[in-house]
Amino acid sequence: MANLTIPRMIMSGLSRLSLRRGAERLFVVAGLAIILAFVFMAILAPVIAPYDPNKTGVGRLYESPNPRFPMGTDRLGRDILSRVIWGSRIVLIVTLSSMALSSICGVILGLISGYVGGKLDTVLSLFMDSLYAFPGLILAIALAVMLGQGIMPVIVSLTVVYVPIYFRMIRGEVLSVKESLFVEAARAVGANGRTLIFKYIFPNVIPSIPIVLSLNAADAVLTLAALSFLGLGLPAHIPDWGFDLRMGYGALTAKIWWPGTFPGLMIVLLTLGFSLFGEGLAEILNPKLSRR
Amino acid sequence: MTSLRVYIIRRILLSIPMMLILLSVVFVVLRVAGDPVSAILGGHAPLEEIERIRRQLGLDKPLYIQYIDYLSSLIRLDLGRSMIWGQRPVLTEILEHFPATLELSISAFTFSVLLGVFTGVLSARRHNRLTDRIIRLYGIITYSIFIPWFGLILQLIFGVYLGWLPISGRSDPGMAPQTITGLYVLDSILTMNLPSLIDSIRHLILPTITLGIYLSGIYTRLTRTHMIEVLQSDFIRAARARGLSERTVIYKHALKNAFIPILTMMGLQFALLLAGAVLTETTFSWPGMGYFLYERISYRDFTTIQGTIVFIAALIVLISLIVDIIYVYIDPRIRY
Numbered sequence: 001m002a003n004l005t006i007p008r009m010i011m012s013g014l015s016r017l018s019l020r021r022g023a024e025r026l027f028v029v030a031g032l033a034i035i036l037a038f039v040f041m042a043i044l045a046p047v048i049a050p051y052d053p054n055k056t057g058v059g060r061l062y063e064s065p066n067p068r069f070p071m072g073t074d075r076l077g078r079d080i081l082s083r084v085i086w087g088s089r090i091v092l093i094v095t096l097s098s099m100a101l102s103s104i105c106g107v108i109l110g111l112i113s114g115y116v117g118g119k120l121d122t123v124l125s126l127f128m129d130s131l132y133a134f135p136g137l138i139l140a141i142a143l144a145v146m147l148g149q150g151i152m153p154v155i156v157s158l159t160v161v162y163v164p165i166y167f168r169m170i171r172g173e174v175l176s177v178k179e180s181l182f183v184e185a186a187r188a189v190g191a192n193g194r195t196l197i198f199k200y201i202f203p204n205v206i207p208s209i210p211i212v213l214s215l216n217a218a219d220a221v222l223t224l225a226a227l228s229f230l231g232l233g234l235p236a237h238i239p240d241w242g243f244d245l246r247m248g249y250g251a252l253t254a255k256i257w258w259p260g261t262f263p264g265l266m267i268v269l270l271t272l273g274f275s276l277f278g279e280g281l282a283e284i285l286n287p288k289l290s291r292r
Numbered sequence: 293m294t295s296l297r298v299y300i301i302r303r304i305l306l307s308i309p310m311m312l313i314l315l316s317v318v319f320v321v322l323r324v325a326g327d328p329v330s331a332i333l334g335g336h337a338p339l340e341e342i343e344r345i346r347r348q349l350g351l352d353k354p355l356y357i358q359y360i361d362y363l364s365s366l367i368r369l370d371l372g373r374s375m376i377w378g379q380r381p382v383l384t385e386i387l388e389h390f391p392a393t394l395e396l397s398i399s400a401f402t403f404s405v406l407l408g409v410f411t412g413v414l415s416a417r418r419h420n421r422l423t424d425r426i427i428r429l430y431g432i433i434t435y436s437i438f439i440p441w442f443g444l445i446l447q448l449i450f451g452v453y454l455g456w457l458p459i460s461g462r463s464d465p466g467m468a469p470q471t472i473t474g475l476y477v478l479d480s481i482l483t484m485n486l487p488s489l490i491d492s493i494r495h496l497i498l499p500t501i502t503l504g505i506y507l508s509g510i511y512t513r514l515t516r517t518h519m520i521e522v523l524q525s526d527f528i529r530a531a532r533a534r535g536l537s538e539r540t541v542i543y544k545h546a547l548k549n550a551f552i553p554i555l556t557m558m559g560l561q562f563a564l565l566l567a568g569a570v571l572t573e574t575t576f577s578w579p580g581m582g583y584f585l586y587e588r589i590s591y592r593d594f595t596t597i598q599g600t601i602v603f604i605a606a607l608i609v610l611i612s613l614i615v616d617i618i619y620v621y622i623d624p625r626i627r628y
Contacts, residue, residue, distance in 0.1 A: 134563065135563040246440070257452075
């Protein structure tokens, strides 16, 4: 287990079960395809977007979808397709960086808390458990209100929301591994704390992380979109799906359906990509971890 | 005293530290992690204005005094006064909006459990067949639903294009029933007001479907997993052997046994229900707590935002207490 890298574990898991579990494999492949499509869209945005996403008046106001503007134009005459393409950038940047930050913080704190134990563990666990008890969105709203508008505040808000998930998971694993025979044996032959954590405990904990990461990413896309929808997200000059969806309500009763529908569809698709990937992976690698 | 009573009393006492910790977390997030004054004024404000608000919120005092003030006013059920308009007490305003949230929550929650259990049972009975696959995909898709988008689509189809259902609010102008409980459907029944009953239900349909489908996936999955397990057990085979109808076997014998994990999930899902309600209410301009919070966010009404979050914390503690108590009555194996 210890010297298997994550990609190799995923690969071996895939090949081991691909014959019997067709549905799961399909989920993983479809999810991955969706995620990659969005990643390419984000990277290639300057090349593939037909117009400047912020330029007003490239078309008339509220032009319905047509060959020149496949997704129509919005209330300021901006091209919705270009805004949708550029919007993938900020979503991926915010989601991935907050996932990276929260998993790193959560894993480190969880390792320390579980390994050291005692008062530190009690206090940290209490704090993390009560953060966890809060609905993620409400917590994110509170943090975003306090930290103000901007990319960094949003990243920090999302990070805080998801740290407890990694903390709880890692701490639980550490507690169970700590008592196992092989760790006791290592301690008996004189392994110090660092060796124990990184050589014996850490490799046992790693396999669960990619699954939780991708299920969390799905949730984070939704939370970010919700923050922007509620007007707590990013600065106005950044094309942003959640905010555009909010603005799409403006002309709803006039049967102008396109300004909200397309950005919202992107939110749902990207979330679906992460969910399918995570769910499929969970069933293949570790059925127990499947979302509660 | 019976062990049941001891358990319940202990559980009630246990919610006091739980509440205290949650309230402290709110304090840390709102006072220590960020600066309320800049959250209210947006950073660029004259110095005397900053000073005035600092004094108004008691932020000029040392942190531990602020903490004691905060807790002692909460014990007196004082959530402060709103910072805008009439500066009404925050608690009063929240309680005015709470019935709308409660009505939507009850309705969406019931819908989600019924839908989830039904699809879950169907999926388990057709284990590994096409229906099962489709329902499992449905379970994953419900997690990926973005409430405002789903709501928008429903509004477009049923409100704008077909014109069947209203797309915002709780009632048409002048149609609201006389207030007794604040739950419009119940109030209409109590006052025997048929037109306003129909009106309230019509307004409730789209928000209920939006929030309900979002929440239903977890019950689908849970019911499916447990039903597959239960359906393979001996007592089900015995029931079938006795010649009971399939419907009796499934819904009376099997489902009863799969119900305890579903109940646990109902308790755990409460936080998700609240978060979902904030988005659903904003989407449908449903005048509940979530919509209220959304409105006050745009005015940077700090005391109201803090008060609403404290209120939500209290709700979470209360609900987990209630669920735990119901739990011991249903499952006699549980005694702590």
